[in-house]
Amino acid sequence: MLNRVVLVGRLTKDPELRYTPNGVAVANFTVAVNRPFSNQQGEREADFINCVIWRRPAENLANYMSKGSMIGVDGRIQTRNFEGQDGKRVFMTEVVADSVQFLESRGSNQGGQPGRTSNQSQQTNQSGFQPQQSNQSGFQSQQDAKPKSDNPFEDSGEPVDLSDDDLPF
Amino acid sequence: MLNRVVLVGRLTKDPELRYTPNGVAVANFTVAVNRPFSNQQGEREADFINCVIWRRPAENLANYMSKGSMIGVDGRIQTRNFEGQDGKRVFMTEVVADSVQFLESRGSNQGGQPGRTSNQSQQTNQSGFQPQQSNQSGFQSQQDAKPKSDNPFEDSGEPVDLSDDDLPF
Amino acid sequence: MLNRVVLVGRLTKDPELRYTPNGVAVANFTVAVNRPFSNQQGEREADFINCVIWRRPAENLANYMSKGSMIGVDGRIQTRNFEGQDGKRVFMTEVVADSVQFLESRGSNQGGQPGRTSNQSQQTNQSGFQPQQSNQSGFQSQQDAKPKSDNPFEDSGEPVDLSDDDLPF
Amino acid sequence: MLNRVVLVGRLTKDPELRYTPNGVAVANFTVAVNRPFSNQQGEREADFINCVIWRRPAENLANYMSKGSMIGVDGRIQTRNFEGQDGKRVFMTEVVADSVQFLESRGSNQGGQPGRTSNQSQQTNQSGFQPQQSNQSGFQSQQDAKPKSDNPFEDSGEPVDLSDDDLPF
DNA sequence: TTTT
DNA sequence: TTTT
Numbered sequence: 015m016l017n018r019v020v021l022v023g024r025l026t027k028d029p030e031l032r033y034t035p036n037g038v039a040v041a042n043f044t045v046a047v048n049r050p051f052s053n054q055q056g057e058r059e060a061d062f063i064n065c066v067i068w069r070r071p072a073e074n075l076a077n078y079m080s081k082g083s084m085i086g087v088d089g090r091i092q093t094r095n096f097e098g099q100d101g102k103r104v105f106m107t108e109v110v111a112d113s114v115q116f117l118e119s120r121g122s123n124q125g126g127q128p129g130r131t132s133n134q135s136q137q138t139n140q141s142g143f144q145p146q147q148s149n150q151s152g153f154q155s156q157q158d159a160k161p162k163s164d165n166p167f168e169d170s171g172e173p174v175d176l177s178d179d180d181l182p183f
Numbered sequence: 184m185l186n187r188v189v190l191v192g193r194l195t196k197d198p199e200l201r202y203t204p205n206g207v208a209v210a211n212f213t214v215a216v217n218r219p220f221s222n223q224q225g226e227r228e229a230d231f232i233n234c235v236i237w238r239r240p241a242e243n244l245a246n247y248m249s250k251g252s253m254i255g256v257d258g259r260i261q262t263r264n265f266e267g268q269d270g271k272r273v274f275m276t277e278v279v280a281d282s283v284q285f286l287e288s289r290g291s292n293q294g295g296q297p298g299r300t301s302n303q304s305q306q307t308n309q310s311g312f313q314p315q316q317s318n319q320s321g322f323q324s325q326q327d328a329k330p331k332s333d334n335p336f337e338d339s340g341e342p343v344d345l346s347d348d349d350l351p352f
Numbered sequence: 353m354l355n356r357v358v359l360v361g362r363l364t365k366d367p368e369l370r371y372t373p374n375g376v377a378v379a380n381f382t383v384a385v386n387r388p389f390s391n392q393q394g395e396r397e398a399d400f401i402n403c404v405i406w407r408r409p410a411e412n413l414a415n416y417m418s419k420g421s422m423i424g425v426d427g428r429i430q431t432r433n434f435e436g437q438d439g440k441r442v443f444m445t446e447v448v449a450d451s452v453q454f455l456e457s458r459g460s461n462q463g464g465q466p467g468r469t470s471n472q473s474q475q476t477n478q479s480g481f482q483p484q485q486s487n488q489s490g491f492q493s494q495q496d497a498k499p500k501s502d503n504p505f506e507d508s509g510e511p512v513d514l515s516d517d518d519l520p521f
Numbered sequence: 522m523l524n525r526v527v528l529v530g531r532l533t534k535d536p537e538l539r540y541t542p543n544g545v546a547v548a549n550f551t552v553a554v555n556r557p558f559s560n561q562q563g564e565r566e567a568d569f570i571n572c573v574i575w576r577r578p579a580e581n582l583a584n585y586m587s588k589g590s591m592i593g594v595d596g597r598i599q600t601r602n603f604e605g606q607d608g609k610r611v612f613m614t615e616v617v618a619d620s621v622q623f624l625e626s627r628g629s630n631q632g633g634q635p636g637r638t639s640n641q642s643q644q645t646n647q648s649g650f651q652p653q654q655s656n657q658s659g660f661q662s663q664q665d666a667k668p669k670s671d672n673p674f675e676d677s678g679e680p681v682d683l684s685d686d687d688l689p690f
Numbered sequence: 691t692t693t694t
Numbered sequence: 695t696t697t698t
Contacts, residue, residue, distance in 0.1 A: 015192045015216040015698095016424045016453055017230065018358050019260065020527040022185035022593050022622060024693040046693035047184040047260075050620065061186065061262045062692055063276070082693060084624070086354045086529050086593075091188065091216075091260070091278070093230045095695075105695075107232065107276035109260070113557065115354055115529060117591070117624055120694090184694095185593045185622055187527050189358040191424050191453060193697040215697035219451065231696055251697060253455070255360050255424075255523045264691075274691070282388065284360060284523055286422070286455055289698090353530045353555040355568065357598065360523035385522040385598075399524065399600045401614070429526065429554075429598070429616070431568045445570070445614035447598070 019109050021087040022117065023047035026062060031076035041072035045087060045109075065089070067111040075114050082120030087111045188278050190256040191286065192216035195231060200245035210241035212248075214256060214278075234258070236280040244283050251289030256280045357447050359425040360455065361385035364400060369414035379410035381417075383425060383447075403427070405449040413452050420458025425449045526616050528594040529624065530554035533569060538583035548579035552594060552616075572596070574618040582621055589627030594618045 029043040046060045053059055065087060067075060079085055089111040098104040198212040215229045222228055234256060236244055248254055258280040267273040367381040384398045391397055403425060405413060417423055427449040436442040536550040553567045560566055572594060574582060586592055596618040605611040 015219075015229075016189055016255070016358060016360075016426055017192070017216045017218075017232075018189045018356065018426055020185055020187045020354060020356050021260075022354075022529065022624070026692040044692065047186045048694080049186075050184075060184075060693070061260055063186075063260050063262060084694085086185070088354055088356055091190075091230055091232050093232060093695095103695080117529070185527060185529075185595055187525065187595055189523060189525050191360065191455070191523075195696040213696065217698080229697070253698085257523055257525055262691095272691080286360070353557075353567075354527055354593070355530070355554045355556075355570075356527045358523055358525045359598070385524045387524075388522075398522075399598055401524075401598050401600060424523070429528075429568055429570050431570060 017090040019089050019091055021045050021047055021063060025079055025081055025083045028080045029076045031072060038069060039072040040066060040068050041076050042066055064108040065111050066108055067114060071114055078116055080120055084118040086115035086117055088113050186259040188258050188260055190214050190216055190232060194248055194250055194252045197249045198245045200241060207238060208241040209235060209237050210244050211235055233277040234280050235277055236283060240283055247285055249289055253287040255284035255286055257282050355428040357427050357429055359383050359385055359401060363417055363419055363421045366418045367414045369410060376407060377410040378404060378406050379413050380404055402446040403449050404446055405452060409452055416454055418458055422456040424453035424455055426451050524597040526596050526598055528552050528554055528570060532586055532588055532590045532592065535587045536583045538579060545576060546579040547573060547575050548582050549573055571615040572618050573615055574621060578621055585623055587627055591625040593622035593624055595620050
């Protein structure tokens with residue numbers, strides 16, 4: 015049974031990185047993909063597609079990409095259902111990403127805030143490692159080492175209420 | 184912005200064919216796609232993916248495929264939201280199929296009820312046109328002429344409460 | 353950089369299973385995919401797409417599928433070039449399959465030769481294990497155990513002139 | 522029969538725009554897609570995938586994208602064979618693009634030569650229409666109007682030796 | 691409950 | 695609120 019999804023679009027907000035009780039990283043994010051046609055009012059609409067990614071690539075995504083970043087996603091559609099807070103069954107459909115490609119971080123052309131990894135200007139960045147520059151690579155998150163980061167959210171790695179049952183492997 | 188989905192799986196129920204007030208055919212269906220791995224209990228789970236298809240291919244799907252039929256779907260992910268019956272906003276994600284491939288109708292190997300198009304045995308079918316035989320083609324619904332059918336559901340073509348706003352073109 | 357291919361079509365011949373000097377299984381096969389439109393002569397043409405698959409799934413494919421079998425392929429496009437026998441550089445494009453789905457073996461509906469695994473009638477097969485029946489599963493080759501087989505070609509596993517350089521991992 | 526390809530990569534050279542004797546535009550181009558893994562020498566290799574696109578999107582591609590531009594491709598694999606100049610049959614595999622997405626033109630971050638559409642600096646471009654800026658859109662070529670251009674190659678539209686038999690519709 |  |  016085949017189940018394959020490929021998306022290219024922009025993050026509607028910063029990815030949300032969490033850790034399962036067992037310490038497995040998982041990031042949720044939403045990709046806005048503009049439709050290739052206009053509606054009857056002549057407007058271009060978009061689809062807002064919920065995605066999840068696990069482990070190392072989850073951390074890379076959270077480190078390098080932020081609201082507005084353009085990414086590519088290769089994955090599969092997953093459906094789940096769970097008890098809602100009102101006791102009703104909630105059905106949800108999301109894309110489980112096998113890999114994510116960093117196509118362009120928000121601000122990469124304007125010298126703005128390049129992701130949440132840094133508050134210094136991109137222009138004066140001396141690190142030599144600038145994953146947020148789309149023109150340098152378009153690399154995939156799976157192969158990237160996890161860089162040192164002073165992002166307290168990520169470093170804390172505090173477990174949240176996430177069952178390992180969601181783990182696809 | 185890229186948005187591409189390919190699925191192969193089985194219909195969880197007969198496709199539901201409707202017509203917009205303007206007479207445009209639209210079919211809703213759900214595809215069960217078995218996951219390629221087992222969960223922690225060692226069971227194989229499936230994803231149940233809601234799909235829509237418009238116009239002629241919608242009619243072909245409803246005519247030839249039924250619960251249990253294996254199909255291929257080529258399409259894109261669409262998200263919508265609407266006012267639920269309880270006044271709350273409902274978000275939904277579905278696949279809009281560009282084309283559907285008929286891979287095998289339920290019962291095609293066992294001589295059972297081949298779709299809803301006929302109540303005579305497949306063995307004695309003299310029509311010469313047997314779309315439900317996966318070994319004869321694997322043809323795509325887009326190219327197929329709509330055959331005469333005494334299926335009252337399809338012929339009635341009664342308009343239902345469906346806005347043309349949903350039309351993707 | 354994204355590179356994703358999904359195919360559903362039929363094997364134009366039996367898969368060719370080989371082993372690298374290191375004993376790694378690799379199978380070459382060609383999938384015929386009918387085009388969804390007719391040419392100017394009103395004929396339906398097909399694309400004949402060369403594919404490779406490695407390791408266990410290669411053995412499964414060779415064991416269960418044969419000329420005429422319908423399969424699904426999920427993979428990526430690979431290009432290579434090598435010195436031809438006439439000293440000229442040969443460029444080739446093929447699909448490297450990550451996984452293959454067995455949709456229907458040739459003969460599964462006609463009771464003919466079901467793959468190369470058996471020369472007895474499908475009707476009288478008592479083995480209880482009939483992977484070539486598309487109606488029983490549509491399972492993926494990755495998860496299947498390699499069954500006992502008296503196929504001399506497969507068992508010999510004789511090394512051929514295949515470099516491990518071709519190995520994608 | 523399903524046949525779907527999605528690529529994201531960079532043009533290895535400027536697209537080659539031609540016209541059939543009937544005046545139908547067609548562009549050939551090659552996309553380099555870096556592989557997501559290293560070979561045994563620890564080097565990252567790439568696949569160089571030949572593509573074709575027809576009609577309006579062919580002209581848009583040639584107008585806006587050039588060597589080094591990053592694009593997304595949604596299409597299908599096509600195989601053809603023809604008589605080579607040495608009388609031998611040549612088999613070729615290429616991707617027929619249904620649509621192309623402009624992700625980033627070469628030079629869009631460095632202020633270099635932005636495509637072949639202009640020889641003035643990107644900085645001082647007053648046109649208000651800057652398709653080569655990936656940060657402004659990521660629009661698809663299908664929807665774009667063909668802009669006025671003084672590119673002699675494109676304007677001449679001289680017919681070349683291209684059979685309309687290649688036309689996919 | 692959305693990106694450019 | 696699921697297919698084989």
